[in-house]
Amino acid sequence: MIRLVDVVKNYEGYEAVKGISFHVNEGELYVLLGPSGCGKSTTLRLINRMVDRTSGDIYVEGEHVDSFQVETLRKKMGYVIQSTGLFPHMNVEDNIATVPLLLKWDAERIKKRGREMLELVGLDPKIYGKKLPKELSGGEAQRVGVARALASDPHILLMDEPFGAVDPISRLRLQNEFKEIQRKLKKTVIFVTHDVEEALLLGDKICIMRDGEIVQEGTPEEVILKPEDAFVQDFFGKEGALSLLTRFKAREYKETEKAEGEPLSDDASLKEALSEMILRGVDRVPLEKGSLSLQGIMEVIRREHK
Numbered sequence: 615m616i617r618l619v620d621v622v623k624n625y626e627g628y629e630a631v632k633g634i635s636f637h638v639n640e641g642e643l644y645v646l647l648g649p650s651g652c653g654k655s656t657t658l659r660l661i662n663r664m665v666d667r668t669s670g671d672i673y674v675e676g677e678h679v680d681s682f683q684v685e686t687l688r689k690k691m692g693y694v695i696q697s698t699g700l701f702p703h704m705n706v707e708d709n710i711a712t713v714p715l716l717l718k719w720d721a722e723r724i725k726k727r728g729r730e731m732l733e734l735v736g737l738d739p740k741i742y743g744k745k746l747p748k749e750l751s752g753g754e755a756q757r758v759g760v761a762r763a764l765a766s767d768p769h770i771l772l773m774d775e776p777f778g779a780v781d782p783i784s785r786l787r788l789q790n791e792f793k794e795i796q797r798k799l800k801k802t803v804i805f806v807t808h809d810v811e812e813a814l815l816l817g818d819k820i821c822i823m824r825d826g827e828i829v830q831e832g833t834p835e836e837v838i839l840k841p842e843d844a845f846v847q848d849f850f851g852k853e854g855a856l857s858l859l860t861r862f863k864a865r866e867y868k869e870t871e872k873a874e875g876e877p878l879s880d881d882a883s884l885k886e887a888l889s890e891m892i893l894r895g896v897d898r899v900p901l902e903k904g905s906l907s908l909q910g911i912m913e914v915i916r917r918e919h920k
């Protein structure tokens with residue numbers, strides 16, 4: 615679906631991307647993960663030609679990126695960035711309509727699509743359609759950013775730290791909602807982040823970068839449990855397999871037994887549930903109608919460690 619072969623980017627003598635190759639399959643959410651300055655954003659922007667390659671080749675849906683007109687290439691891909699990139703003088707509806715307008719959709723179809731996209735990202739079109747970006751909270755603006763990227767129904771989404779600017783609670787909600795959207799729509803997504811938990815929660819595959827190079831690529835389980843060097847191991851911290859618990863939802867391991875105390879949301883991850891158990895000094899925490907046991911969590915850790 616998307617293939618990079620020996621891609622290099624030099625910025626005036628500084629080699630930001632040093633000959634990287636990878637392949638992203640259709641419907642896959644591929645995470646580029648690494649510390650600040652390692653070349654993640656540059657790699658993403660090479661794909662939609664916002665940055666020109668120094669050398670190497672990039673293919674999108676089997677075609678070389680140079681064989682497209684730049685506008686045609688960009689229209690194929692939704693692009694979401696941290697600061698949302700919304701046009702400040704356009705209301706939410708008009709922001710979402712930008713690419714469909716360029717694609718010359720008729721007015722009725724654009725309007726309908728705008729409403730559908732706002733509903734998909736959990737915003738009421740009647741309340742939000744006419745608002746200007748400055749009248750939105752950070753989390754709402756990010757949702758509009760995602761709605762706008764999805765509006766023309768591109769096969770591909772390029773997302774550069776899309777939830778980086780929002781507070782941790784809204785971020786977790788947005789991540790979970792986006793995961794649900796992705797489960798339904800199955801877009802091919804390249805997602806840039808430096809947040810390990812975000813990468814583990816969302817990624818089908820994770821590509822770890824350092825100093826313009828790929829250090830390791832694999833499923834979340836592979837990179838956590840079989841780190842190829844100390845950098846990857848350190849990057850995931852000492853918690854190792856514990857970080858993997860981010861990927862599992864409490865609801866999937868719910869037991870019928872009741873437990874005392876404030877219930878956790880069924881959407882909490884096993885990692886959050888484990889932290890709560892440690893904080894409360896208990897081996898069972900209540901969920902909505904049921905509970906989760908330490909033993910249940912330990913079984914997941916043991917299973918994943920095999």
Ligand SMILES: Nc1ncnc2c1ncn2[C@@H]1O[C@H](COP(=O)(O)OP(=O)(O)OP(=O)(O)O)[C@@H](O)[C@H]1O
Nearest residue numbers: 625628630648649650651652653654655656657808
């Ligand atoms: N337009 C530019 N001109 C010169 N150097 C640049 C330019 N854009 C990026 N760089 C440099 O290239 C390197 C990689 O930058 P890039 O933005 O791709 O990293 P990143 O991994 O996305 O970092 P962050 O997580 O901080 O956004 C950095 O050292 C950066 O300073």
